[in-house]
Amino acid sequence: MNIRQTNLLTLLLTSFLLLFSSCQDDIFDDFLDDLIDKHEDEDEDGPTVLDKRLKVRPVVSGLVTPISIAFLGADDFLVLEKNTGQVKRIKDGQVHSTVLDLAVNFGSERGLLGIALHPNFPANNGVYLYWTESTSGTDTNVLSETPLLGNRVDRFNWDGTNLTLDANLLRVRALQQDEGQPERSNHDGGVLRFGPDGKLYVFIGDLGRRGQMQNLVNGPAGPGLPDDQFGGPEPDNAHLSGVVLRLNDDGSTPSDNPFYAAGAAIGGEAGNNIQKVFSYGHRNSFGMAFDPMSGNLWLQENGDDSFSELNRVVPGMNGGWIQIMGPVSRIEQFREIETSTQYMGLQQIRWSPENIATTQEEALSRLYMLPGAVYVDPEFAWKYEVSPGGIGFIDGHGLGPQYNGDLIMGGARDLLEGGHLFHFNLTGNRMKIGVDDPRLEDRVADNPDKWTITESESLLFGKNFGVSTDIKTSPEGTLYVVSLSLGSVYEIHRR
Numbered sequence: 001m002n003i004r005q006t007n008l009l010t011l012l013l014t015s016f017l018l019l020f021s022s023c024q025d026d027i028f029d030d031f032l033d034d035l036i037d038k039h040e041d042e043d044e045d046g047p048t049v050l051d052k053r054l055k056v057r058p059v060v061s062g063l064v065t066p067i068s069i070a071f072l073g074a075d076d077f078l079v080l081e082k083n084t085g086q087v088k089r090i091k092d093g094q095v096h097s098t099v100l101d102l103a104v105n106f107g108s109e110r111g112l113l114g115i116a117l118h119p120n121f122p123a124n125n126g127v128y129l130y131w132t133e134s135t136s137g138t139d140t141n142v143l144s145e146t147p148l149l150g151n152r153v154d155r156f157n158w159d160g161t162n163l164t165l166d167a168n169l170l171r172v173r174a175l176q177q178d179e180g181q182p183e184r185s186n187h188d189g190g191v192l193r194f195g196p197d198g199k200l201y202v203f204i205g206d207l208g209r210r211g212q213m214q215n216l217v218n219g220p221a222g223p224g225l226p227d228d229q230f231g232g233p234e235p236d237n238a239h240l241s242g243v244v245l246r247l248n249d250d251g252s253t254p255s256d257n258p259f260y261a262a263g264a265a266i267g268g269e270a271g272n273n274i275q276k277v278f279s280y281g282h283r284n285s286f287g288m289a290f291d292p293m294s295g296n297l298w299l300q301e302n303g304d305d306s307f308s309e310l311n312r313v314v315p316g317m318n319g320g321w322i323q324i325m326g327p328v329s330r331i332e333q334f335r336e337i338e339t340s341t342q343y344m345g346l347q348q349i350r351w352s353p354e355n356i357a358t359t360q361e362e363a364l365s366r367l368y369m370l371p372g373a374v375y376v377d378p379e380f381a382w383k384y385e386v387s388p389g390g391i392g393f394i395d396g397h398g399l400g401p402q403y404n405g406d407l408i409m410g411g412a413r414d415l416l417e418g419g420h421l422f423h424f425n426l427t428g429n430r431m432k433i434g435v436d437d438p439r440l441e442d443r444v445a446d447n448p449d450k451w452t453i454t455e456s457e458s459l460l461f462g463k464n465f466g467v468s469t470d471i472k473t474s475p476e477g478t479l480y481v482v483s484l485s486l487g488s489v490y491e492i493h494r495r
Helices: 003-021 025-042 260-266 268-276 328-338 360-365
Strands: 054-060 066-073 076-081 086-091 094-101 112-117 126-132 151-158 163-172 192-194 200-204 243-247 277-280 288-290 297-301 306-313 380-384 388-393 407-411 421-426 460-463 468-473 479-483 488-494
Touching (some): 066 112, 066 488, 076 112, 126 163, 151 200, 268 277, 297 388, 306 328, 328 380, 388 479
Parallel strands (some): 066 468
Antiparallel strands (some): 054 488, 112 126, 126 151, 192 200, 306 380, 388 407, 468 479, 479 488
């Protein structure tokens, strides 16, 4: 008899004795459930959730850097592989086919990044992809092998078997070759979502730019000087970054966008781009989702070393980056952390963290405020970076009515609890994060260092999910979590 069999026998004998010593069946049932859960947890090495009424199972494994999914139907979805440029169809837990293979530059955070189905799919067969183009004709991680405007959003048509290119909607900056700095390829963003208004929302990271969309009206060098060798600081095509864009389904610009009039007054390429902007002043994000109850847009935002954020994005929002990260009331802590000898940098030498303001008033006065813009504090933040990943709402009662409408956030690193999942309740009006822990009344988790869970313990929902980049409610009402680092898609369901 092996150890596992011995443990099971002990479990059964204990339960049998309890049956005879207890006169209440419900006590026996609860005790037996606890013993089974304890035994299963001791035998579980992979992703787990803390709620013992829920369980995790792998839907499909053996994928190469899966990053995002879109459901075609029950047990039928498309999954993107970031590094291969392949879109694979998964049916009944198996790779059914490869429906598209793009030549991508997958260096660092580039690659095949985001997917969204047209809101009238499949009547409208549009499938939208955000990806980084390779100039070599093959998949590559050579950082120079992408065009200047190598990040693109394209619409493809789905015929039930394959995806074929229909139209290019957008091309933005990919190449990061700033003089005097190492070549980079991060902060590409890439999340696509259709809103309840039928518009396509596109998140683009700051791409290392330091221009007007990063709240530097004159760029990092001063008046009359470009942001870099390709121009700026105005948001032309090579400097449209750190933004959420709002587009019609054909890529055109909705006339009710918050900066439509401001962009028209500015004119030119930069003005046209400003008309597309829904919000700006963002650093980078791997997670964006619409609240199925209110329709509000939520966005997680990664800090450098300080102040990861969870934001409710309103039209015309200025998120504050690079002048502000976290609540503006914490500006002194933002400056202190980013200028410390342990962390100093902000990843770019063109705008030193020594430039961060020392008071709230000074920080707010420096923001580049387009007509109609409004600065908004995050709804939740962590003092030190916890590296948020994908976010998604639980839509329906599939995990139990107590979870309906709640927000789940994954990790873009696996350094906290092996890849954390955090769980958030929203207040009754769906405008704020609800908390039970009195330490979180200020909506800031004051962790003492990067990737530590201090003051976030009550938020922990799951662990050992690795790098989780997409979270969605399935047609069956369960919750799917994409793990890029584990090469798998997991389902969280009721026992």
